[in-house]
Amino acid sequence: MGTGGVKNISVVGAGLMGHGIAQVFAAAGYQVTLMDIDRGCIERALLDVRENLRLMSENGLVAGADIDGIIGRIAATTKFETAAEADLVIEAAPENLELKQDLFERLDSLASADAILATNTSVISITRIAARALHRGRIIGTHFWNPPYLVPLVEVIPGDDSSPATVDAAVEILASVGKHPVRVKKDVPGFVGNRLQHALWREAISIVERGIADAETVDEVVKTGFGMRLPVLGPLENADMIGLDLTLQIHGYILEHIEDSHVPSFLLEQKARSGELGFKTGKGFEEWSPERIARCEERLRNHLLSWVSGLEGDVFDG
Numbered sequence: 001m002g003t004g005g006v007k008n009i010s011v012v013g014a015g016l017m018g019h020g021i022a023q024v025f026a027a028a029g030y031q032v033t034l035m036d037i038d039r040g041c042i043e044r045a046l047l048d049v050r051e052n053l054r055l056m057s058e059n060g061l062v063a064g065a066d067i068d069g070i071i072g073r074i075a076a077t078t079k080f081e082t083a084a085e086a087d088l089v090i091e092a093a094p095e096n097l098e099l100k101q102d103l104f105e106r107l108d109s110l111a112s113a114d115a116i117l118a119t120n121t122s123v124i125s126i127t128r129i130a131a132r133a134l135h136r137g138r139i140i141g142t143h144f145w146n147p148p149y150l151v152p153l154v155e156v157i158p159g160d161d162s163s164p165a166t167v168d169a170a171v172e173i174l175a176s177v178g179k180h181p182v183r184v185k186k187d188v189p190g191f192v193g194n195r196l197q198h199a200l201w202r203e204a205i206s207i208v209e210r211g212i213a214d215a216e217t218v219d220e221v222v223k224t225g226f227g228m229r230l231p232v233l234g235p236l237e238n239a240d241m242i243g244l245d246l247t248l249q250i251h252g253y254i255l256e257h258i259e260d261s262h263v264p265s266f267l268l269e270q271k272a273r274s275g276e277l278g279f280k281t282g283k284g285f286e287e288w289s290p291e292r293i294a295r296c297e298e299r300l301r302n303h304l305l306s307w308v309s310g311l312e313g314d315v316f317d318g
Contacts, residue, residue: 010086018092019045
């Protein structure tokens with residue numbers, strides 16, 4: 001199925017990711033049904049979409065006159081059965097394997113025979129999520145990144161039984177709505193992005209735990225050092241740039257000194273047990289007042305809006 005066969009989109013789950021995904025497709029002209037069992041969550045989601053669009057309008061990413069029309073293309077409901085009318089269903093429920101298996105078993109029995117069923121899981125195996133469904137060839141992973149209406153990337157992941165035609169169709173429709181889909185070849189936990197991200201987080205936490213530097217210094221090193229290159233120079237491009245002979249020499253020395261634990265850090269577990277959860281509680285690796293939280297969130301939002309506003313195609317050129 002190409003994009004011509006997809007006219008109606010259903011998003012299951014109206015939380016942080018779900019409403020942003022619905023916004024992406026509604027802004028591209030699709031009729032979208034946003035489903036959640038919590039009516040209050042749906043109401044908040046529609047308010048959040050309007051605020052997202054207002055901010056995008058202020059930065060020239062959406063015409064102000066289009067905001068009402070975009071929101072008008074999102075139909076909110078608590079009725080799961082509406083998924084039967086969709087050509088593409090994207091699940092954005094909490095990261096719970098049993099819940100997702102149940103949802104896809106139900107979606108598989110409801111949806112039309114040629115509908116694509118996609119999960120927005122960020123780490124869970126697509127094959128395991130699809131395990132209870134009968135028609136597993138049409139089930140794939142489409143991992144959007146937060147916030148999905150600003151971050152271009154979507155990882156497209158086939159499960160063991162996903163058909164190549166389903167993957168091709170998903171890539172085509174995602175590209176048509178302005179996303180940057182990438183094909184992941186193997187269904188492994190964390191796919192590509194989160195394996196890279198959490199390898200960095202593991203080392204960052206280890207550096208703090210071992211007393212090498214404090215949390216603020218670790219973040220400063222990333223933000224004012226190699227992190228500045230990352231939007232335009234990926235790690236393997238960087239390795240090629242400096243030379244693989246030098247990369248080999250560096251790895252021959254440093255890899256034995258880098259954290260390679262296969263379990264969560266004791267420091268991380270200790271903080272979680274003591275209620276030091278970060279923004280949620282005002283203290284994590286650093287202290288977070290409401291004012292500092294607001295500044296951090298605003299800084300990130302403004303950075304993403306500015307980056308998307310000035311996005312150039314050569315960022316992704318091979």
